[in-house]
Amino acid sequence: MKEYRPDDFDFNKALGEIKQGIAKPNILICGATGAGKSSVVNYVFGEDLAKTGDGIPVTRGITKYQRDDSGVVLYDTEGYEIGTEKVSHYKTQVENWINQAKSMDLKNQIHEVWYCISGGNKRVTDMDIDVIKSLVSKKVPLAVVLTQIDNLDEEELTAMEEAIVHYCDVPFFRTCVSQDLEVLSALKDYLQWEALIAWAIDQLDESLREGFIGALQGNLTTKRGLINHKIIPLYTSAAAGIALTPIPFSDAALLVPVQIKMALHIMKTYGLDQTLGNLSSLVGSVVVSESGRLLAQTLSANLLKLIPGVGTAIGTGVNTAVASSFTAAMGYAISEICFRCAKAVFEDGKEIVFSEYFNSENIASLMGEWFRVSKNG
Numbered sequence: 499m500k501e502y503r504p505d506d507f508d509f510n511k512a513l514g515e516i517k518q519g520i521a522k523p524n525i526l527i528c529g530a531t532g533a534g535k536s537s538v539v540n541y542v543f544g545e546d547l548a549k550t551g552d553g554i555p556v557t558r559g560i561t562k563y564q565r566d567d568s569g570v571v572l573y574d575t576e577g578y579e580i581g582t583e584k585v586s587h588y589k590t591q592v593e594n595w596i597n598q599a600k601s602m603d604l605k606n607q608i609h610e611v612w613y614c615i616s617g618g619n620k621r622v623t624d625m626d627i628d629v630i631k632s633l634v635s636k637k638v639p640l641a642v643v644l645t646q647i648d649n650l651d652e653e654e655l656t657a658m659e660e661a662i663v664h665y666c667d668v669p670f671f672r673t674c675v676s677q678d679l680e681v682l683s684a685l686k687d688y689l690q691w692e693a694l695i696a697w698a699i700d701q702l703d704e705s706l707r708e709g710f711i712g713a714l715q716g717n718l719t720t721k722r723g724l725i726n727h728k729i730i731p732l733y734t735s736a737a738a739g740i741a742l743t744p745i746p747f748s749d750a751a752l753l754v755p756v757q758i759k760m761a762l763h764i765m766k767t768y769g770l771d772q773t774l775g776n777l778s779s780l781v782g783s784v785v786v787s788e789s790g791r792l793l794a795q796t797l798s799a800n801l802l803k804l805i806p807g808v809g810t811a812i813g814t815g816v817n818t819a820v821a822s823s824f825t826a827a828m829g830y831a832i833s834e835i836c837f838r839c840a841k842a843v844f845e846d847g848k849e850i851v852f853s854e855y856f857n858s859e860n861i862a863s864l865m866g867e868w869f870r871v872s873k874n875g
């Protein structure tokens with residue numbers, strides 16, 4: 499069996515291809531100055547994306563924020579001071595610009611609008627209603643983000659929500675961005691970040707969801723769902739295609755590049771490529787050696803017996819079943835390990851040693867788990 503050498507793999511090229519393949523949704527963020535637009539965006543996507551000064555003005559009053567390694571493009575409207583003449587300009591600017599975007603291909607359209615209304619003002623203004631109605635009439639998915647609800651008592655909150663339902667008839671989600679843990683804990687049952695994100699994903703064409711989910715801060719369970727149900731299957735199909743070529747299936751080295759690319763894709767989606775330093779050396783030293791060695795071992799060992807449709811002998815007919823099952827198991831193991839790492843790093847704020855999570859013992863045990871479950875299920 500040929501040895502696979504990490505040097506054969508071009509990590510930057512693979513990462514570039516992965517990025518290239520991710521289409522980015524365009525999200526328009528609307529609302530008055532001080533409505534809490536920037537705070538909401540920072541909370542959902544992380545601080546870096548809309549850092550002041552980094553945006554490109556696309557038209558008067560609208561600034562585009564994007565980053566090479568982020569899967570969303572945000573258009574932030576400059577906002578307006580309630581009660582000034584800027585208010586009427588605002589509506590015209592936003593409308594004109596939406597019209598212009600609508601005439602373009604899917605990639606350049608506005609895919610959804612988050613319209614921020616601040617609880618701090620205690621009311622929904624005529625201007626809000628006007629702009630919302632106008633955008634809805636243009637068939638752009640729109641939700642109201644009811645921000646800063648820590649400023650509202652129960653009665654005020656109900657009144658604002660009733661106004662949104664009555665005048666606009668659009669979905670709305672309650673949010674608050676506060677450093678104060680007591681405030682957040684008191685609002686726990688009111689906050690609807692998860693529902694906002696679920697709505698936001700739901701509005702997007704399937705082809706745009708990966709970009710959005712990958713751009714989220716945290717949301718590890720949503721990311722894991724995307725990885726296990728959408729990303730890993732891309733690579734199991736690729737592996738099956740490769741297995742058709744060499745007959746009989748004897749060259750494990752051919753599968754390894756597919757699995758390394760899958761590992762990169764998984765790590766990127768969890769956001770681990772940013773945190774764990776030099777990605778290529780990390781993946782080079784760990785994923786390549788572990789997966790290469792394990793694949794070689796596994797092909798001649800007990801795990802094969804567990805693959806549905808495969809006996810102890812490997813014949814040409816079972817090449818694709820072996821290749822795709824093995825890759826799926828490997829993907830599951832990598833996803834699970836990366837999930838644990840991401841949890842430790844992002845949720846518990848730990849400094850981790852990647853090799854304590856990512857080692858042959860853990861990979862083998864998780865792959866075994868996958869084989870057992872898929873055989874029984």
Ligand SMILES: Nc1nc2c(ncn2[C@@H]2O[C@H](COP(=O)(O)OP(=O)(O)O)[C@@H](O)[C@H]2O)c(=O)[nH]1
Pocket residue numbers: 529530531532533534535536537538577645646647648649673674675676
């Ligand atoms: N109390 C409270 N203040 C907030 C909240 N969200 C934002 N703010 C404050 O409101 C001000 C305006 O927020 P910002 O996000 O800059 O609004 P933008 O002008 O729409 O981008 C800032 O001083 C924020 O710190 C919130 O949920 N609660």
Ligand SMILES: [Mg+2]
Pocket residue numbers: 535536537
């Ligand atoms: Mg702002």
